[in-house]
Amino acid sequence: MNIHDVAKKSGLSVVTVSRVLNNSPSVRESNRRKVLKAMEELNYQPNSAARSLVRGKTGVIGMSITNFNDSFYDRVIRVVNRKLSEQGYFLALSIAENEDEGDNFLFQKDRVDGIILLSPLEEREYVEELKRKNIPFVLLDNQFQHEDVPSVVVDNYQGGYEATKHLIDLGHTQIAYIGGPSVFLSVAERKRGYGHALEEAGLTSFGTDSCGFTVSGGYEVAKRWIREDKLPTAFFCGDDFIALGVVQALREEGIRVPHDISVVGFDDQQFAGEFYPRLTTVRQPEAQMGSIGVDLLMKLIHGEVMPPAVTKLAPQLLVRESSATVRLT
Amino acid sequence: MNIHDVAKKSGLSVVTVSRVLNNSPSVRESNRRKVLKAMEELNYQPNSAARSLVRGKTGVIGMSITNFNDSFYDRVIRVVNRKLSEQGYFLALSIAENEDEGDNFLFQKDRVDGIILLSPLEEREYVEELKRKNIPFVLLDNQFQHEDVPSVVVDNYQGGYEATKHLIDLGHTQIAYIGGPSVFLSVAERKRGYGHALEEAGLTSFGTDSCGFTVSGGYEVAKRWIREDKLPTAFFCGDDFIALGVVQALREEGIRVPHDISVVGFDDQQFAGEFYPRLTTVRQPEAQMGSIGVDLLMKLIHGEVMPPAVTKLAPQLLVRESSATVRLT
DNA sequence: CTGAAAGCGCTAACAA
DNA sequence: TTGTTAGCGCTTTCAG
Numbered sequence: 264m265n266i267h268d269v270a271k272k273s274g275l276s277v278v279t280v281s282r283v284l285n286n287s288p289s290v291r292e293s294n295r296r297k298v299l300k301a302m303e304e305l306n307y308q309p310n311s312a313a314r315s316l317v318r319g320k321t322g323v324i325g326m327s328i329t330n331f332n333d334s335f336y337d338r339v340i341r342v343v344n345r346k347l348s349e350q351g352y353f354l355a356l357s358i359a360e361n362e363d364e365g366d367n368f369l370f371q372k373d374r375v376d377g378i379i380l381l382s383p384l385e386e387r388e389y390v391e392e393l394k395r396k397n398i399p400f401v402l403l404d405n406q407f408q409h410e411d412v413p414s415v416v417v418d419n420y421q422g423g424y425e426a427t428k429h430l431i432d433l434g435h436t437q438i439a440y441i442g443g444p445s446v447f448l449s450v451a452e453r454k455r456g457y458g459h460a461l462e463e464a465g466l467t468s469f470g471t472d473s474c475g476f477t478v479s480g481g482y483e484v485a486k487r488w489i490r491e492d493k494l495p496t497a498f499f500c501g502d503d504f505i506a507l508g509v510v511q512a513l514r515e516e517g518i519r520v521p522h523d524i525s526v527v528g529f530d531d532q533q534f535a536g537e538f539y540p541r542l543t544t545v546r547q548p549e550a551q552m553g554s555i556g557v558d559l560l561m562k563l564i565h566g567e568v569m570p571p572a573v574t575k576l577a578p579q580l581l582v583r584e585s586s587a588t589v590r591l592t
Numbered sequence: 593m594n595i596h597d598v599a600k601k602s603g604l605s606v607v608t609v610s611r612v613l614n615n616s617p618s619v620r621e622s623n624r625r626k627v628l629k630a631m632e633e634l635n636y637q638p639n640s641a642a643r644s645l646v647r648g649k650t651g652v653i654g655m656s657i658t659n660f661n662d663s664f665y666d667r668v669i670r671v672v673n674r675k676l677s678e679q680g681y682f683l684a685l686s687i688a689e690n691e692d693e694g695d696n697f698l699f700q701k702d703r704v705d706g707i708i709l710l711s712p713l714e715e716r717e718y719v720e721e722l723k724r725k726n727i728p729f730v731l732l733d734n735q736f737q738h739e740d741v742p743s744v745v746v747d748n749y750q751g752g753y754e755a756t757k758h759l760i761d762l763g764h765t766q767i768a769y770i771g772g773p774s775v776f777l778s779v780a781e782r783k784r785g786y787g788h789a790l791e792e793a794g795l796t797s798f799g800t801d802s803c804g805f806t807v808s809g810g811y812e813v814a815k816r817w818i819r820e821d822k823l824p825t826a827f828f829c830g831d832d833f834i835a836l837g838v839v840q841a842l843r844e845e846g847i848r849v850p851h852d853i854s855v856v857g858f859d860d861q862q863f864a865g866e867f868y869p870r871l872t873t874v875r876q877p878e879a880q881m882g883s884i885g886v887d888l889l890m891k892l893i894h895g896e897v898m899p900p901a902v903t904k905l906a907p908q909l910l911v912r913e914s915s916a917t918v919r920l921t
Numbered sequence: 922c923t924g925a926a927a928g929c930g931c932t933a934a935c936a937a
Numbered sequence: 938t939t940g941t942t943a944g945c946g947c948t949t950t951c952a953g
Binding site: 594595606611614638644645 | 945949
């Protein structure tokens with residue numbers, strides 16, 4: 264079942280069929296209809312391998328993800344998918360696990376026309392590989408700078424700054440930071456923003472700590488601090504999971520959020536806005552990130568020259584219910 | 593840069609190069625080395641479109657997902673990915689959004705060798721389409737029965753039964769069920785299990801309700817019931833999000849879980865085990881599901897005859913901290 | 922053990 | 938507007 268069958272059935276040549284397939288204007292309307300009819304009757308679908316082979320492109324964009332249990336990724340993926348399909352491309356995802364044997368199968372020029380790397384774990388290796396293979400690609404939410412690779416990141420520094428500033432504006436002077444794993448640049452940046460906001464206000468840090476990006480991580484840190492009787496009036500947390508854990512721990516000890524202590528998170532996980540008190544958090548501009556990422560990739564694919572640039576996006580503080588004016592004692 | 597370049601460089605024919613590529617034993621060791629060396633030096637990678645075209649298969653299995661923010665899916669995906677790669681296949685994921693224009697791009701015989709449908713939304717349409725296109729496929733966590741389509745589902749009835757039985761064994765007699773959207777068969781099945789367990793114990797339902805699979809959904813239902821002063825001693829919830837919402841609502845009203853009221857969820861979302869009280873829940877056997885699903889698909893692909901069967905897997909009750917002996921009043 | 926030739930299904934010149 | 942011809946890069950006969 265191929266283009267020849269359609270040609271035979273419609274009484275025209277394969278070339279004409281191909282033209283119909285590709286919406287070439289130079290096909291007599293009556294013939295176009297004949298071809299279409301034959302296709303319909305034969306339930307014909309062009310073979311994509313053959314097309315890719317002869318055209319040298321696939322119409323597919325690949326994206327490598329590390330985790331399918333995160334609102335941030337989910338949102339970025341949806342935007343990218345939608346935008347790509349508007350441009351006539353398909354999105355193929357693959358999960359990046361510690362692949363000992365060989366690399367990601369999508370990282371091949373004949374499988375995809377371009378790649379989007381979202382929060383890559385093995386960033387340097389991936390970048391090197393894709394450069395070597397000469398596949399157009401862009402980085403989203405990545406950690407490092409690379410020459411000649413467009414990337415879109417969130418200004419984590421600013422996020423940290425604004426979250427902290429928000430707490431300061433509420434009158435807090437004893438503010439702690441509980442961040443995530445220190446390998447992440449984003450963690451360091453959020454902390455730097457935190458530090459800067461404090462400094463600007465003439466305050467010093469109440470203390471900092473770190474744990475995994477998990478509820479239990481935040482829970483345990485908070486419990487420890489409570490045991491040590493070391494409590495600030497506000498916590499800025501490296502992400503929403505940690506923040507939720509902190510809130511839990513405090514509540515268990517009868518400490519009310521935000522009445523007694525304020526808590527601010529990061530990322531706006533789906534959950535964060537549903538729990539009570541609904542978490543004040545910093546939302547990353549996923550839609551922008553995905554959209555700009557796709558635009559950059561399209562330019563790369565179409566060979567447009569580009570300033571090899573890092574696009575830094577402003578995050579947005581979402582003030583909800585877990586932060587409040589400091590209680591006057 | 594193709595097989596001919598390698599042939600030239602190694603001084604052998606393209607056929608020999610092809611043989612080396614495919615590990616054919618009939619290649620003189622010295623020649624094999626020559627070819628390998630040439631490949632290495634040229635940084636050669638065979639063109640997958642050409643291979644697919646000539647072989648009629650791609651080595652790729654497609655999987656269509658609706659949501660990338662869910663522990664259950666995440667676990668299934670990982671297992672499937674691992675198992676598939678053991679068998680020499682690659683997993684390509686695509687997100688199923690309400691695609692008006694055309695269907696999922698992976699649903700093409702020349703793009704994939706098989707398809708795994710995980711919790712498909714438009715189940716009937718998808719099944720029909722794949723059957724028509726004659727693509728081997730299996731269903732995971734689906735809703736309906738289809739002729740000649742292998743599927744793997746969790747026994748939701750049993751899950752509901754065991755969760756409820758657990759509560760009954762703890763002495764509860766006033767047990768409510770808060771389920772998810774009624775379009776889902778799984779929701780009905782869990783409820784049926786709930787009903788049966790009650791009946792068996794000679795109890796009647798305290799009441800049932802439903803809401804979306806969200807924290808806020810469960811929260812609102814529970815708040816409503818509280819306002820109406822209609823409280824059971826235990827809630828069995830359709831999923832963990834709902835359960836977490838219920839717990840929140842109760843706690844806000846000073847009702848302690850599990851001291852005053854027990855709550856049981858479903859799915860074992862990552863979160864569920866981290867919040868305190870850690871949620872008693874029903875875990876779906878994702879590893880089994882993924883593994884069996886892949887096995888079935890492989891059989892289908894290799895043309896082995898199969899009883900067109902639904903494999904029903906037993907879920908597992910995870911007793912944690914949100915359920916306890918009923919308080920004697 | 923090796924290679925020449927044919928062809929997978931399609932599109933891109935080039936003619937007509 | 939249509940068709941003929943020649944590949945895209947690879948594997949698979951079939952000879953040798």
